[in-house]
Amino acid sequence: MSAEYGWAANQVLEYTLVLANASILKVTRDNYPDIFTALTAGGNNFGIVTSYLLQVYPQGEVWGGNLVFNATPETTSSLLAALRDFTENYPDEKAGIIMTSERTLGTLVNIWILFLYYNGPEPPPGVFDKFLAVGPNINSCKTQSMADLVEGNNWAIVKGSVYTIGTETTPVPSEEHGAEVLGSYYDHWVNVSNSAAFVTGVIASIAFQPLPKSIARAAKAKGGDLIDLDTEKDLLVIELDYSFSFNSDYEKIDQTMRDTYEGLRTRVQRFQEQGKLEKGVYLPLFMNDCFYPQDYFGRLRPEGKALAGRVTEELDPNGVWRDRTGGFKL
Known part of the structure; x- marks a missing residue:
């Protein structure tokens, strides 16, 4: 998916x-x-x-790697705009991106990490230009084997930590409302994750994963599945992660995760009521990212x-x- x-x-x-x-x-x-x-x-x-x-x-050679940015307000705004445009216009069916913001709350690290992928030795001009134009501090993208690309992301694994994961799904906002809607999602995540700042070793992540209608159409052409995505709607899957050092802090992080995805859901619904997101859009949850209390089948x-x-x-x-x-x- x-x-x-x-x-x-x-x-x-x-x-x-x-x-x-x-x-x-x-x-x-x-x-x-x-x-x-x-x-x-x-x-x-x-x-x-x-x-x-x-x-x-x-699977021959592929192109990909990471772009890393300091999460300044200007960079965040530019990246969210590029993400919205990429999802709605989806410039190439062989291209993919996951855009993740990471905050290590104890040491005040605040960065964006973009995982870029192109199913071929090199992307055509224009596919990822809007992300590259923001000016990454680190750019590891190159032509390589799929095995090397996947292995190259092992640096992000924090061994010995406790992990929780949750999710929400949103329609892709129009260009007119994109900055307000996506900015609201990001600000909500920042504010809620701040409530866990004193949990030992906590790292908070929010990952925006484009799910354009072309992917739904490809799934349908292959016979479909239980999720049955709408072939006429562009979506964003939002993955939420909290990792931390000790199981004794699980109750606190459990509540923090619930507050994070429930708040995102509230914002999606509010923007729909305000006409800033399309109403009536089918918004299933991505099971791989669901937190245990989330109602996967109910969605x-x-x-x-x-x-x-x-x-x-x-x-x-x-x-x-x-x-x-x-x-x-x-």
């Missing part, structure tokens, strides 16, 4: 699924279409997937939630997975 994978993303063709009664199904889109759809973004409500068959694509289309419910009743009528495992439940 994330744009950073470009159009070289692998596609599942078959699942091997162990059911609660210990029987085994080979599930394809043709032989069990509802089960296949439910498994494709439905989580662990239906059984244990022990293997899956992928359609893979050749699906009603028909998608109903399909997942039917499959659950068919495959696990006694509620083995519902009662004995974690994860998001119907």
